[in-house]
Amino acid sequence: MGPMRQLFIFVTFFSLAFGGSPGNLFAKETIPTLFDPKVTTLENGLEVVVLEDHRAPIVTHMVWYRAGAADEKPLKSGIAHFLEHLMFKGTKTLEPGEFSAIVAENGGQENAFTSQDYTAYFQNVSADKLPLFMEMEADRMTNLVLTDEIVAPELKVVLEERSQRTDNNPAALFGEQFDAAQFLAHPYGTPVIGWRHEIEKLTTKDALDWYNTYYAPNNAILIVAGDVTAEEVFELAKKYYGPIPAREIPNRERVQEPPQLAKRVIEMSDKRVRQPSWRKSYLAPSARSEDQRNLRALEVLSQIMGGGVTSRLYNNLVVDKKIATSAGAYFHSGSYDKSTFVLYGSPTPDYSLEDVEGAIQAIVKDIVENGVTEKELVRAKKKLLADAIYARDSIRGAANILGSSLASGETIEQIVNWPKNISKITAEDVQKAAEMVFDDRKSVVGRLLPEDAKS
Incomplete structure (x- = not known):
């Protein structure tokens, strides 16, 4: 995920149906729900969420597992991502590659992705094909077949x-x-793809152990969005996923980051850096x-500081002072455990990293001491809510946001109430959030330089 992830994290557009002009975005009557998620839980623990959208005869079918890179055991980094690859290699009923071939033959699209907190698989297909793909996805939830002959070539692909x-x-x-410096103990300091020297040692047994530990209905969320009814999806889920037995899942207890008491600084140079x-x-x-409330205030603060060309950082450093080619901020608000609020910038040829750092720190100091203006507050909240309006046209996007939020530990209530909670944020809330988060003792500063260059 890149720096713009904050534009859609928590933007639960399926719960928005704003009307009127942008100036009325905060009126109570303009924040009803557009799609009310229909939710049920099967007897085996599978959570089923349906978003009905009948504008086109298509559907997105997603399965999210509450298992990501941060759940890996020591010395096994990369196994979550590696198994994602191996999930396309065949089951007791499907030959390797047959799943993808059937998707293509039926005019569908598919993919999968792994993060620190979850792994997800999805298909975009015509609504009448939903039973077929639900059956196949349920099949590989419980019937995956892996051998050394299958695993070894795919390990080379991952490398x-x-x-x-x-x-x-x-x-x-x-x-x-940078992440390794920020998280000294917590597994967020390990890359999702894994460290190369650990990936090289992953085995078929490692993959099967991961699969047999985490790939179970009571550790998964099924999201179906599109031209369906909740009742038919619930019945299909019972038919195809219902027979899969639940399994004992390890408690999601990760090594927690000890209190950070000192600012950390890292510097890296590389001849490939321009x-x-x-x-x-x-x-x-x-x-x-x-x-x-504090979480939502940090999202508004991120928008004020780094949300586009009118943001504090870009407008000050790039437009007015012309000391930076880029500058911004983002808050990764979708983490299961401790997250990060990030500031960044790159200098123009006539200026240095110290110039950029000084200008950004001056803005941080001003917000902590003097807060933000009412104009900035209103503009930021309008932008966040407007992004939600524009995003609602994407069926897969709605399913993606809901799935990632649930898999990261949020509740349906928190997700659905996001627009209302954003609209309630005050300038005082934003200043308090800034005072809380901008603590130098809990920061990491990084400088990336051309080889032999001086900042």
Whole structure:
């Protein structure tokens, strides 16, 4: 996920149906629900969520497992992502690659993805094909077949993926080092794809152990969005997923980060770097935080500081002072455990990283001491809510946001009430959130430089 992830995290557009002009976005009558998620839980523990949308005869079918890279055991980094690859390799009833071939033959689209907190699989298909794909997805939830002959070649694929996306990309390598500095104990400091030396040692047994531990209905969320009714989806879920037995799932207890008492600074140089960059992150609350008002205030603060060309950072550093080619902020609000609030910038040729850092820190100091203006507050909240309006046209997007939020520990109530809670945020809330999060003792500063360059 990139820096713009904050534009859709928690933007639960399925719960929005705003009317009138943008100036009326905060009127109570303009924040009803558009799609009320219909929810049930099967006897085996599978949570089923349906978003009805009858504009087109298509459907998105997603299964989310509450198991991601941060749930991996020591020395097994990358196994969550590796198993994601292996889930396409065949079952007791389907040959390797047959799942994807059937999707293509039926004019559908499919993919999967792994994060620190979850792994998800989805298909976009015509509504009449839903039973077929529900049957196949249920099949690989319980009938996956793996052998050394299947696993070994795919391990090479994953290693090549790491080479292409990370090892050959200095910004990606820097990001790994930065996260490792931010999280000294918590597994968020380990990359989702895994460390190369650990990936190389993953085995068929490791993959099967992960599959048999976490891939169970009582550790999954089924999201179906599109031209369906909740009643028919519930019946299909009972038919195809219902017979799969529940399994004892380990408690989701991860090594927690000890209190950070000192600012950390890392610097990396690489001959492939052309543009130096600066980054600073602060530990911040997780999506499961009981203080939802503070969480929403941090989202508004992120929008004020880094939400586009009118934001404080971009407008000040790029437009007015012209000391940076880019500048912004983002709050990764969708984490199961402690998250981060990030500031970043890159200098123009006539300025240095110190110039960028000084200008950004001056803005931080001003917000902590003087708060934000009412104009900034209103504009930020309108932008967040407007993004939700524009996003509601995507059926898969709605399912994606709901699934990721639930898998990260949020409740349906918290998700559905997001627009109402955003609209209640005051300038005082934002200033308090800034005072809380901008603590230098809980920060990490990173500098990425061209080789032999001075900041």
